[in-house]
Amino acid sequence: MDKLENLFSLLTGTKQPASEHSSLQGIQPPDSSQYDPNSVSVVLFSIGRRALAIAVENTEGVVDCPHISPLPSAPDAIVGVVSVRGRITLVLDASLEGALQGSREPSRESWKRRLILLRGDAQLGLLADQIQTVLSLGADETRQLPENRSGKRLLGGISGGVPGIRLARSYFKHGGRKVPILDLGLLSELSN
Amino acid sequence: MMDKALLGDYLSESEQLLDTLSADLDVLMNRAKSGRDPGPSHKTGAESVIEIVNRVFRTVHSLKGLMGMMGLAEMQSFAHRFESTLDDLRLGKLKLNPELARTLQEVAENISGLFGSEARRLTAGGDRQGRVERELVRLRRMLDDMAALPRVLTVKGPRSLASLRLSAEEVKLLTPYERHRITENLIAGKVFFEIRVQFQVGELDSRYRTIASMLGDRGELITTLPGRSANPQSIGLKVILAADMREGELEGLVRPFSAAVARIGPSSWRRAGAVLKSAGRRKKEIGKRTEAQVAKLRANGSDAASSDTPTKRGARLTADHKPLPEDSDDGQLGGVQTVLPASMSQDAFQSLSQSVRVDLSHIDEVSGLAHELYIEVERLSSMAGRIMQSSECGPKERFDLKQSSRRIERQFLELEERLVEFRMVSLAQTFSKAGRLTERLARDLGKKVNVVLAGRGTQIDKMIVDRIGGPIYHVLRNAVDHGVEPAAERLRAGKPEVALIAIEAALEGTRATISISDDGRGIDPDQVLERALAIGAIAGGEEWSKEEVLRLIFRPGFSTASQVSAVSGRGVGLDDVERVMYDLGGEIRVLSEKGRGSRFELSVPTTLVMISAFIVGAADWRYAINVGQIVELIYVGAADIIGTDGKRTIRWRGSSVPLVELGYLLGLGGARRLTTESRARERVTRLTGLTAVASTIEQASDSNRSEWVHRQSDRSAPRYLPRKPDTRVPAFITRFADRFIAVAVERFDDQREIIVKSLGPIGKKMRGIAGAVDLEGGEVALVLDLPGLLMMRSIRL
Numbered sequence: 010m011d012k013l014e015n016l017f018s019l020l021t022g023t024k025q026p027a028s029e030h031s032s033l034q035g036i037q038p039p040d041s042s043q044y045d046p047n048s049v050s051v052v053l054f055s056i057g058r059r060a061l062a063i064a065v066e067n068t069e070g071v072v073d074c075p076h077i078s079p080l081p082s083a084p085d086a087i088v089g090v091v092s093v094r095g096r097i098t099l100v101l102d103a104s105l106e107g108a109l110q111g112s113r114e115p116s117r118e119s120w121k122r123r124l125i126l127l128r129g130d131a132q133l134g135l136l137a138d139q140i141q142t143v144l145s146l147g148a149d150e151t152r153q154l155p156e157n158r159s160g161k162r163l164l165g166g167i168s169g170g171v172p173g174i175r176l177a178r179s180y181f182k183h184g185g186r187k188v189p190i191l192d193l194g195l196l197s198e199l200s201n
Numbered sequence: 202m203m204d205k206a207l208l209g210d211y212l213s214e215s216e217q218l219l220d221t222l223s224a225d226l227d228v229l230m231n232r233a234k235s236g237r238d239p240g241p242s243h244k245t246g247a248e249s250v251i252e253i254v255n256r257v258f259r260t261v262h263s264l265k266g267l268m269g270m271m272g273l274a275e276m277q278s279f280a281h282r283f284e285s286t287l288d289d290l291r292l293g294k295l296k297l298n299p300e301l302a303r304t305l306q307e308v309a310e311n312i313s314g315l316f317g318s319e320a321r322r323l324t325a326g327g328d329r330q331g332r333v334e335r336e337l338v339r340l341r342r343m344l345d346d347m348a349a350l351p352r353v354l355t356v357k358g359p360r361s362l363a364s365l366r367l368s369a370e371e372v373k374l375l376t377p378y379e380r381h382r383i384t385e386n387l388i389a390g391k392v393f394f395e396i397r398v399q400f401q402v403g404e405l406d407s408r409y410r411t412i413a414s415m416l417g418d419r420g421e422l423i424t425t426l427p428g429r430s431a432n433p434q435s436i437g438l439k440v441i442l443a444a445d446m447r448e449g450e451l452e453g454l455v456r457p458f459s460a461a462v463a464r465i466g467p468s469s470w471r472r473a474g475a476v477l478k479s480a481g482r483r484k485k486e487i488g489k490r491t492e493a494q495v496a497k498l499r500a501n502g503s504d505a506a507s508s509d510t511p512t513k514r515g516a517r518l519t520a521d522h523k524p525l526p527e528d529s530d531d532g533q534l535g536g537v538q539t540v541l542p543a544s545m546s547q548d549a550f551q552s553l554s555q556s557v558r559v560d561l562s563h564i565d566e567v568s569g570l571a572h573e574l575y576i577e578v579e580r581l582s583s584m585a586g587r588i589m590q591s592s593e594c595g596p597k598e599r600f601d602l603k604q605s606s607r608r609i610e611r612q613f614l615e616l617e618e619r620l621v622e623f624r625m626v627s628l629a630q631t632f633s634k635a636g637r638l639t640e641r642l643a644r645d646l647g648k649k650v651n652v653v654l655a656g657r658g659t660q661i662d663k664m665i666v667d668r669i670g671g672p673i674y675h676v677l678r679n680a681v682d683h684g685v686e687p688a689a690e691r692l693r694a695g696k697p698e699v700a701l702i703a704i705e706a707a708l709e710g711t712r713a714t715i716s717i718s719d720d721g722r723g724i725d726p727d728q729v730l731e732r733a734l735a736i737g738a739i740a741g742g743e744e745w746s747k748e749e750v751l752r753l754i755f756r757p758g759f760s761t762a763s764q765v766s767a768v769s770g771r772g773v774g775l776d777d778v779e780r781v782m783y784d785l786g787g788e789i790r791v792l793s794e795k796g797r798g799s800r801f802e803l804s805v806p807t808t809l810v811m812i813s814a815f816i817v818g819a820a821d822w823r824y825a826i827n828v829g830q831i832v833e834l835i836y837v838g839a840a841d842i843i844g845t846d847g848k849r850t851i852r853w854r855g856s857s858v859p860l861v862e863l864g865y866l867l868g869l870g871g872a873r874r875l876t877t878e879s880r881a882r883e884r885v886t887r888l889t890g891l892t893a894v895a896s897t898i899e900q901a902s903d904s905n906r907s908e909w910v911h912r913q914s915d916r917s918a919p920r921y922l923p924r925k926p927d928t929r930v931p932a933f934i935t936r937f938a939d940r941f942i943a944v945a946v947e948r949f950d951d952q953r954e955i956i957v958k959s960l961g962p963i964g965k966k967m968r969g970i971a972g973a974v975d976l977e978g979g980e981v982a983l984v985l986d987l988p989g990l991l992m993m994r995s996i997r998l
Contacts, residue, residue, distance in 0.1 A: 075979045075981075076979060076980055076981075078822050078973070078980070078981045078982065078983060079822065079867075079869060080960075080964075080967065080970065080983065081866075081867040081868045081869065081967075081969060081970070081983075081990075082868065082967045082968060082969060082970070082993065083963075083967055084963070087963070090960065090964075090973055090981050090983070091981055092958075092973070092975045092979065092981045095569050095570055095572075095573040095975065096566075096569070096958075097958045097959065097960055097961070097964075097972070097973045097981065099960060099961065099963055099964060130961060130962060131961050131962055131963055132959075132960065132961030132962075132963075132964070133961075133963070197962070197963075
């Protein structure tokens with residue numbers, strides 16, 4: 010099993026061959042023959058209409074999101090808590106962070122989604138409507154997000170109302186769109 | 202930047218060493234006060250002064266090393282100076298008395314406090330605070346004073362030493378400490394023996410440890426010198442022992458080691474004196490040679506501390522073949538292999554304690570896993586029960602299966618409890634420190650105080666112990682400063698000249714109560730009331746019970762002290778004390794009689810991890826509440842609710858109590874006021890205390906389940922509207938500061954023991970939530986911290 014196939018095992022938490030994973034959650038593995046040791050692998054996922062990504066090395070796996078219990082007084086992007094493998098995990102909806110729309114109130118039935126478990130002590134999981142794919146990005150394919158004078162990061166020239174932008178430092182282009190790559194450090198520092 | 206995990210290990214080890222140091226210095230102080238030394242522990246069972254001093258010395262030495270590894274050079278130099286004083290104490294150059302013991306305690310306390318500040322700076326960064334700078338100056342002065350204490354010059358050592366049959370080569374290898382111990386043992390009339398043994402290289406460690414431990418139990422093991430070995434595969438050792446026993450007895454003791462025993466003294470002074478004289482001359486020569494060798498090695502750029510140097514007869518043998526630091530106690534230069542003093546070499550084989558340090562989070566993880574397994578086991582038992590019913594197994598199989606599943610359940614429960622116990626530590630250190638602080642404070646204020654400690658062994662969660670110190674010290678400062686009268690005033694009042702302050706701890710179920718009482722002047726309720734009116738804390742014309750008046754002292758900015766002292770009286774603190782207590786899920790109570798004294802009771806849960814929780818439902822989700830925070834479970838009928846607008850209250854125990862919905866407190870919608878549209882006349886079921894919980898649960902499970910409608914569209918509207926006249930609202934009474942509050946919920950579920958799981962670093966920042974717990978079916982219930990929640994919302998109550 011090559012490196013990329015291992016990534017799929019990691020993401021799905023199973024030991025099935027890579028070919029079987031393509032049918033799981035719509036993940037399409039990139040051609041392993043083009044694997045570049047200097048590249049960074051990212052999980053591309055969607056939440057609402059927004060596409061976001063996170064480095065595979067910052068993830069621990071992907072699970073079906075269990076029932077979410079709401080967490081009062083939590084930062085906007087944290088929609089609640091779940092228990093995954095006995096560990097309490099804070100569920101983060103990156104599309105809510107920095108978004109202009111009002112916060113959503115979770116209900117028991119509406120969360121038939123996936124949860125990308127993040128590495129580290131923060132006990133965080135990223136909510137995803139769909140895991141699109143895992144991409145291997147060359148060093149020249151990622152760009153730092155520019156900042157305006159007040160230090161706010163910009164995407165497409167704007168800072169406000171771009172979901173996830175406060176949680177990302179870099180982006181890449183995919184299908185003509187600029188996709189923010191979420192930063193584990195910023196996610197872990199999340200506060201009100 | 203130092204590795205975070207490594208730094209954590211160092212800090213944890215340092216913390217443990219500081220605790221040991223504090224405890225040992227306490228014992229030393231007691232010995233100094235009593236003036237009694239029980240002598241060697243092998244005879245009396247109690248440790249001798251020298252044994253304690255040795256351990257203190259080694260602890261400070263280890264601390265010094267750790268401070269160096271953490272890059273705290275200044276702290277390391279302080280520890281080194283402290284260590285030097287302790288060394289002089291070991292060598293008999295300083296005599297232990299209560300004054301010196303107190304100074305040692307104060308220096309250790311200062312080092313501990315400063316180390317804490319420096320360690321925090323190391324982890325969090327930032328500059329040193331002014332307070333820390335002042336403490337550093339103070340500590341430096343204390344160490345200077347200690348260094349200036351007159352030392353006793355021991356001239357009798359070498360003469361006494363000469364009475365032993367030791368070769369000149371052996372004598373010159375003795376450290377100053379070993380010489381001192383020989384002298385002390387000779388004065389005490391002990392008999393000296395040499396025990397010659399040979400061990401195979403592979404078993405040297407374990408065999409030596411065994412014999413050293415055995416000999417140490419029967420006398421004082423002075424040193425271990427190299428001895429003859431019959432073959433290259435074995436190592437010969439010569440152990441020097443001072444003991445009160447016959448040669449034959451000792452021979453029998455060491456027979457399993459094929460050891461040869463010989464009595465080596467005391468012998469004539471003259472002969473040994475001559476030996477020493479010549480030894481002194483030779484030592485000088487050898488010393489010069491050694492210095493030259495070391496200089497040469499250094500000049501060659503080789504590691505002077507090479508452990509490859511072969512061990513020769515007459516040279517010392519290190520226990521672990523590591524070089525001693527240059528400031529080592531026996532004055533040997535680093536890089537020269539030496540045999541450690543006997544007591545030290547034993548330590549080299551053994552760690553300071555028989556324990557391992559485990560991060561609390563790891564224990565929590567294991568506890569969590571055990572709890573998961575317990576839930577699975579419960580499920581399995583239930584499945585087994587069903588299968589038994591439907592299958593054709595006989596009565597014996599059914600009985601066995603039932604017994605087996607019950608046994609596993611019980612064992613898992615026990616496992617959970619044991620894991621929780623790992624987090625428990627005793628209050629001994631906190632109490633000792635509190636006692637010392639009180640005595641010192643009283644001394645500074647010119648007051649006479651006798652501090653009595655009780656219940657030091659009470660064990661509570663480490664997280665709570667770490668935070669309870671502040672409130673305890675605060676109450677004690679107030680007791681000494683305001684409570685205890687000057688001696689003359691006490692005598693005039695017919696009280697003993699020396700005031701009594703008692704610090705006690707006792708367990709009450711799942712809670713621990715720490716009480717601090719004094720027989721001082723007590724709190725004057727009239728003065729408190731007057732002060733409260735003056736600062737506008739209360740309005741005039743209200744009736745106040747004595748208990749309510751006493752609670753006013755917890756209002757911010759409150760102080761009845763006529764003068765502000767360096768210790769207290771600024772009105773800052775008791776409100777903070779109360780806040781810390783609430784943060785810990787505890788509370789503080791005060792009892793006082795004017796002229797007779799005061800008693801503060803700090804009640805805290807024994808653990809923050811495994812708690813007895815009551816599960817309630819609100820706004821579709823379930824929540825766990827520590828039963829310690831529930832005063833009473835009640836059912837409220839619409840007719841019991843008073844007020845249509847403004848404050849909505851109920852009558853409870855003759856008082857008007859605000860009524861809120863849990864959903865409102867959680868920010869999930871719902872109102873703080875319950876509707877009165879129902880005309881039903883409901884009695885309020887009052888169930889007092891936790892004993893009533895079980896019966897309440899039964900009632901709750903029978904009825905009142907589906908009578909609520911949610912108004913999802915209007916987040917400010919009441920959520921639990923009674924639709925039928927006979928519907929009652931389940932609610933519980935909790936206490937917040939000095940008030941009682943009724944909190945309505947959607948339903949009562951049950952009471953159970955739960956393991957509280959952490960929400961991680963982000964979750965810790967959220968007020969009102971203590972953690973979470975797994976419930977059946979993969980559901981997660983938040984464990985509420987009611988005081989925190991109410992504090993967030995109190996402004997709107």
